[in-house]
Amino acid sequence: MQDHKSAFEAIYGEVISQGLCVACGACVGYCPYLEYKDGKVVIIDSCKVGTGRCEAVCPQMDILRNGPGKAALEEGGGYFLSKALPKEFTKNAQYGGVVSAMVSYLLSTGRAEKAVLTDRGGKGSPKGVLVHSPLEVISLGGSRYTASASLSALNRLLKDGQPQRVVVVGLPCQMRAVSLMEKRSEIRSEQVFKIGLFCTWAMEYREMSKLLEKEGVLETPIRFDIPPPPKNIFLVEGQRGKWEIPLDRMRVAIQKGCALCPDMTGSYADISVGAAEGIEGHNTVCVRDTRGFELLEELTQKGILKVEALPEANLSHLKTAIKNKRERATTKLKERVSHGDI
Ligand SMILES: Cc1cc2nc3c(=O)[nH]c(=O)nc-3n(C[C@H](O)[C@H](O)[C@H](O)COP(=O)(O)OP(=O)(O)OC[C@H]3O[C@@H](n4cnc5c(N)ncnc54)[C@H](O)[C@@H]3O)c2cc1C
CATH class of the missing domain: 3.10.450 (Nuclear Transport Factor 2; Chain: A,)
Incomplete structure (x- = not known):
């Protein structure tokens, strides 16, 4: 059945009309028929282009079609406890300011020319912004607990021609979406540094x-x-x-689509950051690849981050949360299959 559907019919029928869209923004800003309005991805008109990009980069479609995907941490990765040491990074930060410190460093050393972040919202919903300077990064610290479709800002860059180097901060759904863009060669892995945020769910x-x-x-x-x-x-x-x-x-x-997400830590990111339960002003950091380890090492040597072993109790709680989220999502997926929704 699925093969006869156009991409647009598939994304509308299987994701948007089912209330499963998580407003990551991967399909927004590229296609003229999809827009982000007041916290929701909406369809402006039925698509006449039919390139199928919306379907190919949708993380929800990927879960529905291909299942849960990557485990939280594959062999060779590691979990740490960390915080930013300079006060400038912690003054607006959610917890330890590790995300703001990493993004600022990548921009100020020229390793990234632009950062895709989420603004503070205000009169309307939070949304994606392209940021160039560490000062802007610092001003955007803190968590907005709603989706922001911030990948629309990355799409603006892609549409204007390939960005040289970019750092993207986002939720697990957004890390999955960027990895789908990489698979399609829309952006090369070495051009995009992915910083994930731990996430149990986001609200509408x-x-x-x-x-x-x-x-x-x-x-x-x-x-x-x-x-x-x-x-x-x-x-x-x-x-x-x-x-x-x-x-x-x-x-x-809470967005209905979050129930399908198996990923607590942003498994498709180079490095991911979350709270450190019970340790105020600190973050848990999950590093997955050489680039992630090199960045953490460099920031430690420069005195920008303090990095320690994650206490055993925190690691154990985190592993339980990771397992629970994956199990809940797997059960939801199975329910959809048995009801004939997939
Ligand atoms: C919706 C949501 C749910 C979360 N759930 C959990 C959880 O269950 N467990 C846990 O340990 N941590 C969770 N976090 C992560 C946590 O709140 C912090 O973002 C993380 O610990 C980094 O802290 P920091 O001090 O280094 O961040 P900061 O230095 O303050 O930087 C935060 C960055 O997050 C970006 N941002 C803010 N809101 C959003 C958003 N809605 N979407 C995408 N990017 C955004 C900003 O652009 C900013 O760059 C969640 C975050 C969000 C946004």
């Missing part, structure tokens, strides 16, 4: 905004956090107040 922007309003958040938030269990709260900070909302009241805003 419109749903999250409605819930926040209901909870009395009537201003534009400037910071969000989900402290480690057992707290079970969503922290929101604005100019005029701070809110602690029970996490369970926010869960209805």
